[in-house]
Amino acid sequence: MRIFEKVPRNFAYLSVVLCIFGTLLGCSGGPDVNVSTQHNDKARTGAYLAETTLTPDKVRARGMREQWWANSCGYSGTPPSAQAPPPVPGVCIAGIINTQPLYVENVPFETGRASVVFVATANNMVYALDANTGNKIWEYELKGNGVSLGQFSRGVNSTPVIDVPNNRMYVLFSTKNQFPEWPQCFSSKDPISADDARNVATLDVAYWLAVLDIRDPNPDGKHNVIRITASVKRPDGTALNFVGKNQYDRPGLLLDRDSVYPHCRISAQ
DSSP states (O other): OEEEEESSSOSSSOOEEEEETTEEEEEOSSSSOOBOSGGGSTTOOOOOTTOOSSOHHHHHHHOEEEEEEOEETTOOOOOSSTTOOOOOTTOEEOSOOOSOOEEEEEEEETTEEEEEEEEEOTTSEEEEEETTTOOEEEEEEOOOSSGGGOSEEEEOOSOOEEEGGGTEEEEEEEEESSSSOOOOOOBTTBOOOHHHHHHHHHOOEEEEEEEEETTOSOTTSOOOEEEOOOEEEOTTSOEEEOOGGGOOOOSOOEEETTEEEOOOOOOOO
């Protein structure tokens, strides 16, 4: 994971750009600088209209450079580029990042205010990283309620959403009761094996919605999560239930009018 800054440093505001797998997220001084939802707004436009300093012409003329970067945990590879600074000491990210990192300026911690990049991973981990230094402010492992449904992480695959005025983050994640998890799409040329059929039959997946305080994700030592359930009636009156193992979430969470929309589909199976 790499953080870039624009060159040179003597601008009125130091804009921080987060680069994850080639995706650039711009944040600068001025009104409404927070990026608290996927693609920056409820319409998912990806536009960042508050940016006035980091223009395409200035980027082409001056280029970009890494301000800091963090290794994957257990990885000791080479820096992202020859000009990269050393990785932030003692900071690593566990798990693949499938979601868009979010940014909130001037988060009020007990030790003072800091601008923060929030990252969620496929290991059911959430990280708060200082946007200016890359130092880890906190990390939190998401867990479901119940041992049978929370033994293995299935990942945070939907971008979380942050209620900035209330310092609250909503995170959708899933857990499963066994590993490995076998795919459920097979063709006539590659039919499911007996072992795979048994694994599919015994697989149990639960989806959870966690509510975290971005200043301290676990202040009372309890996991503030609820399990996602859903059921609708078919025209014939029978129930169509949400089946977690048949689903794989991708769209980012939406916060609108005090309601959170997980964007999960109900399976017809």
